[in-house]
Amino acid sequence: MATLTQVEMNxxxxxxxxxxxxxxxxxxxxDLGETKVHALRGVNLTIxxxxxxxxxxxxxxxxxxxxxxxxCLDKPSSGKYLLEGTNVAQLDKKQLAEIRNRKxxxxxQGFNLLSRTTALENVELPTLYARLxxxxxxxxxxxxxxxxxxxxxxxxxxxxxxxxxxxxxxxxRALVNRPAILLADEPTGNLDxxxxxxxxxxxxxxNDTGLTIVLVTHEPDIAQYAKRIVVFRxxxxxxxxxxxxxxxxxxxxxxxxxxDENDAELAEINDxxxxxxxxxxxxxxxxR
Amino acid sequence: MDFIAILRxxxxxxxxxxxxxxxxxxxxxxxxxxVIATVGVGQGAQQQVQDQIAAMGTNVIFISSGTVxxxxxxxxxxxxxxxxxxxxxxxxxxxxxxxxxxxxAGTSAQLVFDNQNWxxxxxxxxPQYFQIRDWNFAGGADFTGxxxxxxxxxxxxxxxxxxxxxxxxxxxGQTIRLGNLPFQVVGVLQAKGQSGIGQDxxxxxxVPITTLQKKITGQDWLQYIIASASSQPASYxxxxxxxxxxxxxxxxxxxxxxxxxxxxxxxxxxxxxxSSKIMTLLLASIAGVSLIVGGIGIMNIMLVxxxxxxxxxxxxxxxxxxxxxxxxxxxxxxxxxxxxxGIVGILFGVxxxxxxxxxxxxxxLISSIAVVAAVVFSMAVGVFFGYYxxxxxxxxxxxxxxxxx
Numbered sequence: 001m002a003t004l005t006q007v008e009m010n011x012x013x014x015x016x017x018x019x020x021x022x023x024x025x026x027x028x029x030x031d032l033g034e035t036k037v038h039a040l041r042g043v044n045l046t047i048x049x050x051x052x053x054x055x056x057x058x059x060x061x062x063x064x065x066x067x068x069x070x071x072c073l074d075k076p077s078s079g080k081y082l083l084e085g086t087n088v089a090q091l092d093k094k095q096l097a098e099i100r101n102r103k104x105x106x107x108x109q110g111f112n113l114l115s116r117t118t119a120l121e122n123v124e125l126p127t128l129y130a131r132l133x134x135x136x137x138x139x140x141x142x143x144x145x146x147x148x149x150x151x152x153x154x155x156x157x158x159x160x161x162x163x164x165x166x167x168x169x170x171x172x173r174a175l176v177n178r179p180a181i182l183l184a185d186e187p188t189g190n191l192d193x194x195x196x197x198x199x200x201x202x203x204x205x206x207n208d209t210g211l212t213i214v215l216v217t218h219e220p221d222i223a224q225y226a227k228r229i230v231v232f233r234x235x236x237x238x239x240x241x242x243x244x245x246x247x248x249x250x251x252x253x254x255x256x257x258x259x260d261e262n263d264a265e266l267a268e269i270n271d272x273x274x275x276x277x278x279x280x281x282x283x284x285x286x287x288r
Numbered sequence: 289m290d291f292i293a294i295l296r297x298x299x300x301x302x303x304x305x306x307x308x309x310x311x312x313x314x315x316x317x318x319x320x321x322x323v324i325a326t327v328g329v330g331q332g333a334q335q336q337v338q339d340q341i342a343a344m345g346t347n348v349i350f351i352s353s354g355t356v357x358x359x360x361x362x363x364x365x366x367x368x369x370x371x372x373x374x375x376x377x378x379x380x381x382x383x384x385x386x387x388x389x390x391x392x393a394g395t396s397a398q399l400v401f402d403n404q405n406w407x408x409x410x411x412x413x414x415p416q417y418f419q420i421r422d423w424n425f426a427g428g429a430d431f432t433g434x435x436x437x438x439x440x441x442x443x444x445x446x447x448x449x450x451x452x453x454x455x456x457x458x459x460x461g462q463t464i465r466l467g468n469l470p471f472q473v474v475g476v477l478q479a480k481g482q483s484g485i486g487q488d489x490x491x492x493x494x495v496p497i498t499t500l501q502k503k504i505t506g507q508d509w510l511q512y513i514i515a516s517a518s519s520q521p522a523s524y525x526x527x528x529x530x531x532x533x534x535x536x537x538x539x540x541x542x543x544x545x546x547x548x549x550x551x552x553x554x555x556x557x558x559x560x561x562x563s564s565k566i567m568t569l570l571l572a573s574i575a576g577v578s579l580i581v582g583g584i585g586i587m588n589i590m591l592v593x594x595x596x597x598x599x600x601x602x603x604x605x606x607x608x609x610x611x612x613x614x615x616x617x618x619x620x621x622x623x624x625x626x627x628x629x630g631i632v633g634i635l636f637g638v639x640x641x642x643x644x645x646x647x648x649x650x651x652x653l654i655s656s657i658a659v660v661a662a663v664v665f666s667m668a669v670g671v672f673f674g675y676y677x678x679x680x681x682x683x684x685x686x687x688x689x690x691x692x693x
Contacts, residue, residue, distance in 0.1 A: 073606060073686045094610050101608020112603045112690065116304055128293055129608040173607065 018085040020181055020212045021047040021070060026079030028065050028235075039065040040076070041235035047214065049180075052207040054223035055216045057232030064185070066232065067216050071104055071183050072096045084180060101129050105174025109186035111166040113158040113173075119145060120154040123173045130177050144172040148202060164195035171202060182206065184215045188222050194256050200225040201249030225249055298620040301593075312589045313629035315582025316669065320633025320662045321640060322575035327658040328641040330568025332651040337564050341557040347523045348420060348553040349386075351379075351530060352512040354546055368547045369509040370538050373497065376414075376513050378537060383529045385522040389515040390417035391497050395505050399493065400465040401453040408449050409492050410466065412500025413514075418444075418477075420516040428460035428475035431496055435474075439498040443471040447479035447490035467504060471495065520554055527552045572658075576665075582629065583669035590622050590677035601681050602689025615682040622674025623667060630666030634659055 028040035039062045047053055057063040068074040069081060072088055081088045083103065091099065100106075113122045123141040132140070145151060148168040158166050167187060174182055184203070188196035196219075204225060207213050215226055223229050224243055231239035302309045353371040376391045394411045411417075415430045431442045443466060450459055459473045480489040501508050515530070517523035531550050538547055594601070601614060609617075641652045 068687050071606070094612075097605070097608050097610040097613075100606060106606050108690065112599070112606075114600055114603065117300075125604070126607045129604075129610070129613055131290070134293075177608070 019046045020049050022082040024080040026076040029077045049212055050210050052213045052227040054226035054229045056223050061232040062235040063216050063232040067185050072099050103180045105179040105182045107170050107174050107184040107187045109189040111170045115158055118155050119169045123176050126177045140176050144175045148172045163191050182213045197249050197252050204249050294620045298624045312585050315585040316626050316629025316666050317633040319579030319582040320630045320666055321636035322578055323662050324637025324658050325640045326571035326575045328652040328654045330571050331653040331655055334564040335653050336651050337560045347517040347520050349515045350551045352549055354548040370547050371510045385517050385526040386515050387518045388416045388420050390414045391510045392512045393510050397467045404453045406452040411494050412497040420514055424478045426476045426478045431474050436496040436498050439502050441471045442474045444475040444494040446477050446492040449493055450476045523552050523554050583673040586622050586625055587673035590674055594677050594681045598689045598692040601684050602686045605686040611682040615678045618678035618681045619674050623670035626666045626670030630663050
């Protein structure tokens with residue numbers, strides 16, 4: 001009983017000082033009838049608060065499986081996964097849903113916004129499951145949308161937004177419940193290179209305010225914006241190293257040519273989005 | 289998620305596919321409409337039967353002279369001569385639950401007025417008769433107790449007789465010939481129409497019982513006694529009391545058959561009521577089947593919807609929806625569908641009931657119970673047929689769901 005209450009306490013309060021993610025000798029098997037797939041073969045990884053980790057690897061390397069496990073969408077077959085000191089394996093489905101809702105923010109490759117639902121309503125969604133009241137829901141959704149530079153696009157549907165804007169809505173949605181970790185699965189996979197750098201700039205800014213970010217990508221030039229790169233191959237970690245000369249996305253953006261001079265939205269990212277991100281997330285983090 | 293947010297999301301999702309939602313609802317609309325219309329028709333018929341029974345009088349007990357076995361020959365009912373005027377007095381005196389009683393005997397006779405004549409049944413009775421049967425007068429009044437005492441030549445006409453002898457003119461105070469005797473018309477009954485078995489209840493005249501016995505038939509026995517109990521429950525007790533009392537008075541030994549029969553019209557009413565209830569139930573259950581078919585339509589569409597929205601479900605689970613959140617979301621969609629269909633179906637049922645009443649002239653009763661039952665049942669249909677698709681949605685594997693194209 002005591003351990004359970006401890007678990008619940010951790011869900012609510014978090015555990016200061018502990019690593020955000022602690023993975024010990026994790027294995028994952030998939031039973032596909034005749035064949036047995038050994039997707040993870042003994043993974044050990046510790047991620048401290050404030051880290052920005054890029055996970056790389058070719059397809060089939062186990063990085064997606066690992067990401068799903070970090071995101072509490074999947075459980076390890078064996079080994080231990082501690083999220084802020086909480087052993088995820090001990091939690092029931094409802095508690096896992098609560099962790100996904102409160103502790104984790106997801107950003108996907110395909111944006112995964114609800115179509116025919118406005119940007120504001122998309123961002124509001126996690127707060128709905130957090131059972132916040134309506135006023136708080138809307139206030140928070142507005143706040144994070146302004147943070148990613150979409151304060152004037154609240155009532156737009158995903159189909160009316162560019163890919164970069166859609167991904168920023170997705171980021172806003174991931175941030176709205178003030179998570180401890182942002183998990184991004186190939187967030188730039190569907191974007192052109194300039195927009196990709198813009199997204200990395202948002203991530204770097206968020207990370208500067210103390211948000212832990214784990215990013216899966218197979219593009220080395222995207223991974224270099226992170227502080228640390230972990231390379232997966234055949235279900236194991238092959239390389240784990242710090243990025244030596246980390247480029248600042250904001251600087252890189254200045255050197256990139258504007259793709260379309262007439263596209264006012266792109267200019268807006270440079271002018272509006274960058275500054276608010278720094279300020280707003282700082283306050284956000286304090287509030288947490 | 290709070291209730292209003294769930295409802296809002298459900299309505300939003302349903303309005304995205306307006307045509308599909310409407311067609312799905314149509315099953316429920318027709319089902320509920322059919323239930324309400326058919327129950328209306330059934331209850332209308334039931335009401336009509338009850339009205340007819342009420343027209344027979346209130347809590348009426350009918351005692352008729354019975355058969356007797358004479359040396360092995362059973363002479364048939366109405367043949368005994370043991371039921372007499374004193375029995376009426378005795379019943380009134382000794383059976384406390386009986387509030388009124390009147391004798392009855394009859395014959396048929398030719399009636400003549402002016403240049404018109406008509407053959408009809410003549411019933412001899414007492415003034416209480418009209419009170420027991422709850423009959424009203426169109427003109428004049430019933431004859432009096434004095435008329436009975438003095439065997440007066442007075443007559444009350446049924447509406448058909450009046451029509452045949454007098455046409456449009458007022459018969460009250462006129463004198464007609466009944467057989468060979470002159471009779472003064474004192475009252476005319478209101479038309480009552482056909483009885484439940486198609487008899488013309490208005491083709492009848494009524495004279496004091498004593499007049500009939502002494503001046504027309506010359507017989508002093510009765511064919512029946514009609515009595516009224518103080519309440520319907522009391523009528524069953526009264527039936528038993530009358531039976532034992534009459535057995536005593538007629539000196540019937542134990543083991544011997546009654547020489548009279550006592551019928552409680554409540555029994556008849558109950559029987560008729562039951563048969564129309566069965567009809568209503570039958571109609572409603574046929575309509576209920578269409579409601580279930582409508583429910584299957586909802587289940588079908590919800591299954592399609594869950595498959596279509598697999599990705600959406602994956603997203604919702606990934607951002608923190610619990611199984612019960614997803615379950616409630618899809619369940620509320622099917623319930624909104626079925627309840628909206630139910631409400632439109634009520635309107636449809638009411639409108640078609642009114643149309644049937646107007647066009648076919650049927651008597652239709654729209655009962656509030658049927659309306660409430662239809663709403664509750666359609667809601668239950670929504671929950672029942674929506675549960676399986678909703679559970680399917682809630683149990684989706686989020687990883688698979690997010691990969692779904």
